[in-house]
Amino acid sequence: MIDFVSVAILLLSANSLLLPLLQIPKQRNPRLPGYVLAGVLAAVVVLIGLSTEYPGTIAWFGTLLSEDILGAVFAMVTVGITLAVTVASFDWQKGPNAPVYYSLLSFTALGMLLLSYSSDLLMLFVSWELMSLPTYVLAGFDKKLRSNEAAVKYAVIGAMSSAIILYAISLAYGLTGSTQISAVVQGFYQLLATQSSSSVLASLAILLFIAGFGFKMSIVPFHMWIPDAYEGAPTTVSALLAAATKKAGFVAAIRVVLAITTVYVLTKSPLFTTADVLAALALLTMTVGNISALTQKSMTRLLAYSSIAQAGYILIGFVAYANSPGSTAATIGMTGAVLHVINHAILTGVAFLAAALVLMQLRRADLGAYNGLGRRMPITALTLSIALLALAGVPPLSGFWSKLLLFLSVANGPFLWLAVAGILNSALSLGYYGWVVKRMYFDDPESPEKVPEPFWFVLVFAVMVGLIIGIGLFPQQAINFASGAVPNIAG
Amino acid sequence: MSYVLSLLIFLPLAASPAIYLITRANKRWGIYASLALGTVVFLISAYVAGKVYASPPQGGQYLFQERYSWINFNFLGLDYLVGVDGLSSPLILLSALLTVLVVYGSRKLIDHHEPAYYALIFLFEGSIMGVFTSLNLIMFYIFWEVVLIPMFFFIGIWGGPRRKYAALKFIIFTYSGSTIMLLGFLYVYLGMTNAGMAVSFDIPSLAGKIPMGLQYLPLLASFIGFAVKLPLVPFHTWLPDAHVEAPAPISVLLAGVLLKMGGYGFLRISLGLFPNASAQFGWVFLALGLFSMFYGALAAILQKDLKKMIAFTSINHMGFVLFGAYATIVSGSLLGVQGAIFMMFVHGLAVGCLFMLSGYIHHQAGTRDIPALKGLGTTMPRTATVLVLASVAAMGLPPFASFLAEFMVIAAGISAYAILAVSVLVPIITAGYFLWMIKRTVLSAPEGSPVHDMEWSDVAAFSVYLIPLVILIVASYFILTPALPVATFLRGLA
Structure with missing residues (x-):
């Protein structure tokens, strides 16, 4: 059996290393590096798809990687979003630095691909860094003050979160003597069984993991860098940060935190459980994200806060799982969480790309630029409206189904309050999503002339909108894909 | 299938x-x-x-x-x-x-x-x-x-x-x-x-x-x-x-x-x-429905905008729907649910007609302000006739089926609690403010420049709203017969 995932990894590694070489010759086609990367990423997506059809093991990587549906879902989503970002970058990133830009994108994709399949804490950490380091450079790629400020802020916070994760890994290793995630989970179970006094350290490790991953997942209170970074970075890169690298934080949290939750309760006589911690974070994240988004004047900041709020919804599924792993509610919740990861990647990705196009063509990112956009850039406005309504959870678009599953998973039982908070947040979010739609269709534009919409953007929009409506009307396949990942959590 | x-x-x-x-x-x-x-x-x-x-x-x-x-x-x-x-x-x-x-x-x-x-x-x-x-x-x-x-x-x-x-x-x-x-x-x-x-x-x-x-x-x-x-x-x-x-x-x-x-x-x-x-909790819903009926009717009196007045009439009428539905649950009288279903149908036609008419009047006369609309009976006789007929339908007077629907709902309400007989006041208030509106707009002396009246084709369109209401007071069984098993079923569940 061909080992599709390994082939994909090697292909992407070779591509990342070789792309900068394109800078050396006098170029005929300034877009060549972009085309190469898009081709490679498309091939990787196909290979991952094949690996789910013909499962094997990633033999070349020993126990560092484990091939499962959970990994495939996240690899597919993150690489797919990178592909969309690459295609959308064709039109503005074609200067002499293009090979470097696309090579950095490629490295990020490789990091996310490895991270998705990681089954060892050290592998997880190395891929985490491989994913993060290129994005620090990408965030500052514009060589403008804002962009550089965003990059520095992002890099400092990123380094801090890496340090926290590393500390948590060292605690876990010290307690269990292994970095293999399944062995760590077993070790934690032993600790619990023997009533060992080091269980305080174990709880500390879990909390540190949540905090470390939380920076990437944009969980409140670890979210402060997000709006600045997303606003300062080139907007296509923001799409990558919000739609792809953020998802990598979720897969890490699922593989480590939720796997441990399966066997371990946070305190011996539980004052509070992991589910309580996650529920509090979910509530904070949703509410802070939505309320802050209501008052934003810039589209990228609005989307940044919306993306924070969406992370809160995903956490609801984690709560249902941590509350009683193995129950029907847990299955529903994690299916919803994984599906929402997929949906949110598509929705936030396309929304940021639409914002990138508006910024590129109108040189403005404030909400005033969106007035009357329905007449000036009809395709972009329609795409953005569909994406925003789907983010709000309006049926029959894709976002509805994942939110339905997430709210269903806590709709009865101790976390009913979380479902109520989530539903109210969802209604609140329509306040700012609807506000943007209102600007695009009800308000008059400042100047009436039409603005060109480049082919590559339109292509990406069409594919993404097709996915949004397709998943919305016929969710069976998508839910099936997402639910396939759930049994992988316990390891 | x-x-x-x-x-x-x-x-x-x-x-x-x-x-x-x-x-x-x-x-x-x-x-x-x-x-x-x-x-x-x-x-x-x-x-x-x-x-x-x-x-x-x-x-x-x-x-x-x-x-x-x-x-x-x-x-x-x-x-x-x-x-x-x-x-x-x-x-x-x-x-x-x-x-x-x-x-x-x-x-x-x-x-x-x-x-x-x-x-x-x-x-x-x-x-x-x-x-x-x-x-x-x-x-x-x-x-x-x-x-x-x-x-x-x-x-x-x-x-x-x-x-x-x-x-x-x-x-x-x-x-x-x-x-x-x-x-x-x-x-x-x-x-x-x-x-x-x-x-x-x-x-x-x-x-x-x-x-x-x-x-x-x-x-x-x-x-x-x-x-x-x-x-x-x-x-x-x-x-x-x-x-x-x-x-x-x-x-x-x-x-x-x-x-x-x-x-x-x-x-x-x-x-x-x-x-x-x-x-x-049937009594809570009955009380809420009753309150909505009265509130809608009383607030409608105060409106100067014709359209807003009709909007409050809607609130008033939809209160009847809730009232009727829960009257059946509380009292067991099937008239409540039947009346509620009937009410929804006739309200759609009567109030729909009025809303369309308000748009028509606004388009022709340039205003929807009841005090500003004067002498429609002289300047726009055909429009005024339709307005009077549609108002009568919304008031719930015979020969329009709205009468029957309101009657059924109120009867069911009375069989739930005798005190709910106060709901009889609602159609009276409704009739009052509609008549007052007609007095001010249709029956007053004309002012200002003459305006175009509606064409006969429009009169025909408006009568499509109103004719079914007249037919339905005789042929009410068309709606009530299929509604009966629904009412029986809902009563049986409680």
């Missing part, structure tokens, strides 16, 4: 882009195509309503049922399930009829962005058909929400001066209400799953199966969703804004069709799925 109901839902939805393209190419042809499409849908709905009348399904049974597997997992099963009974068939017929009339009435009143307008009308029609025929709670919710999107754009693009505010207020109010309603459904589903019971989202298989303990919170949640839509005082504040800003044809859809979703929801879901909790 029948496919009639799917046709009813998806024909307008699928044809909507075509209507957009045709209207973009040629406005006149677009309106003709819209009229033709509306008529086809109306004929299908008339066929459905005729069948339901000819052989009314037993309580808890549905005609034209269709079921296809849609989402199928061990943790979540959803079937595409549609069907009609004596509750939904009048509403389907009403929606289809009003859509045709609205298209006809829009040809003069809508003068920009026509392609999108006519396309959205059919998006609205298809999804409203979905609301009234869905027998699966999630499908019901999906169509319920989809209805909001065209309405948001109708108000926001074709509305009056404060259209943007009204559109956002409308969508945020109704969306908040309906998400809470959805949470109620999810609560039941997960609760029954956790209790190890066989569970689905299908209304027919849930009816009478939900344990008492799982009924209270969902009843409250769905109450919020339906009360916003109905609208019930104090959840009504979006309605006057939406009505005043919406163009007249859209007000017809808003009052004639969209508000019915609330009444339908109370009957189908609050009473149909949570009957025990409903019975226990």
Whole structure:
């Protein structure tokens, strides 16, 4: 059996290393590096798809990687979003630095691909860094003050979160003597069984993991860098940060935190459980994200806060799982969480790309630029409206189904309050999503002339909108894909 | 397996882009195509309503049922399930009829962005058909929400001066209400799953199966969703804004069709799925309905804007629907539910006619202000005649069927609690403010320049609203016969 995932990894590694070489010759086609990367990423997506059809093991990587549906879902989503970002970058990133830009994108994709399949804490950490380091450079790629400020802020916070994760890994290793995630989970179970006094350290490790991953997942209170970074970075890169690298934080949290939750309760006589911690974070994240988004004047900041709020919804599924792993509610919740990861990647990705196009063509990112956009850039406005309504959870678009599953998973039982908070947040979010739609269709534009919409953007929009409506009307396949990942959590 | 109901839902939805393209190419042809499409849908709905009348399904049974597997997992099963009974068939017929009339009435009143307008009308029609025929709670919710999107754009693009505010207020109010309603459904589903019971989202298989303990919170949640839509005082504040800003044809859809979703929801879901909790708190709902009736009537007296006055009349009339529905649960008198269903149908026509007329008067006379409209009886005799007749219909006087509907609801209310006889005052107040309005507008001395009266073709269109009301007072069995098993079924559940 061909080992599709390994082939994909090697292909992407070779591509990342070789792309900068394109800078050396006098170029005929300034877009060549972009085309190469898009081709490679498309091939990787196909290979991952094949690996789910013909499962094997990633033999070349020993126990560092484990091939499962959970990994495939996240690899597919993150690489797919990178592909969309690459295609959308064709039109503005074609200067002499293009090979470097696309090579950095490629490295990020490789990091996310490895991270998705990681089954060892050290592998997880190395891929985490491989994913993060290129994005620090990408965030500052514009060589403008804002962009550089965003990059520095992002890099400092990123380094801090890496340090926290590393500390948590060292605690876990010290307690269990292994970095293999399944062995760590077993070790934690032993600790619990023997009533060992080091269980305080174990709880500390879990909390540190949540905090470390939380920076990437944009969980409140670890979210402060997000709006600045997303606003300062080139907007296509923001799409990558919000739609792809953020998802990598979720897969890490699922593989480590939720796997441990399966066997371990946070305190011996539980004052509070992991589910309580996650529920509090979910509530904070949703509410802070939505309320802050209501008052934003810039589209990228609005989307940044919306993306924070969406992370809160995903956490609801984690709560249902941590509350009683193995129950029907847990299955529903994690299916919803994984599906929402997929949906949110598509929705936030396309929304940021639409914002990138508006910024590129109108040189403005404030909400005033969106007035009357329905007449000036009809395709972009329609795409953005569909994406925003789907983010709000309006049926029959894709976002509805994942939110339905997430709210269903806590709709009865101790976390009913979380479902109520989530539903109210969802209604609140329509306040700012609807506000943007209102600007695009009800308000008059400042100047009436039409603005060109480049082919590559339109292509990406069409594919993404097709996915949004397709998943919305016929969710069976998508839910099936997402639910396939759930049994992988316990390891 | 029948496919009639799917046709009813998806024909307008699928044809909507075509209507957009045709209207973009040629406005006149677009309106003709819209009229033709509306008529086809109306004929299908008339066929459905005729069948339901000819052989009314037993309580808890549905005609034209269709079921296809849609989402199928061990943790979540959803079937595409549609069907009609004596509750939904009048509403389907009403929606289809009003859509045709609205298209006809829009040809003069809508003068920009026509392609999108006519396309959205059919998006609205298809999804409203979905609301009234869905027998699966999630499908019901999906169509319920989809209805909001065209309405948001109708108000926001074709509305009056404060259209943007009204559109956002409308969508945020109704969306908040309906998400809470959805949470109620999810609560039941997960609760029954956790209790190890066989569970689905299908209304027919849930009816009478939900344990008492799982009924209270969902009843409250769905109450919020339906009360916003109905609208019930104090959840009504979006309605006057939406009505005043919406163009007249859209007000017809808003009052004639969209508000019915609330009444339908109370009957189908609050009473149909949570009957025990409903019975226990029946008096609360009766009180709320009564309050809404009085509030709507009293507030209408104060309005200077003709359209706002009609909007408050809607609140008043929709209070009757809730009142009637719960009167049956409390007293056991079948007249309540029957009257509520009848009321929804006749209110759609009477108030729809008035809203369209208000748009017409605004278009011709340049104002809707009741004090500013003088001497319509002299300047616009035909318009004035229609206005008087439609007002009489809305007051609930014979020979219009509204009389019968109000009578039935009040009779059921009295058999619940004798004190509810005070509800007799509501039609009296209603008659009072309508007569006062007629005195000021129709019977006053004319002022200012003369205006064009309506053409005979418009008179014909307006009589399409009113003639069925006259026929129905004799042929009331057309609606009441199929409604009887529904009423019996709902009473039996409690």
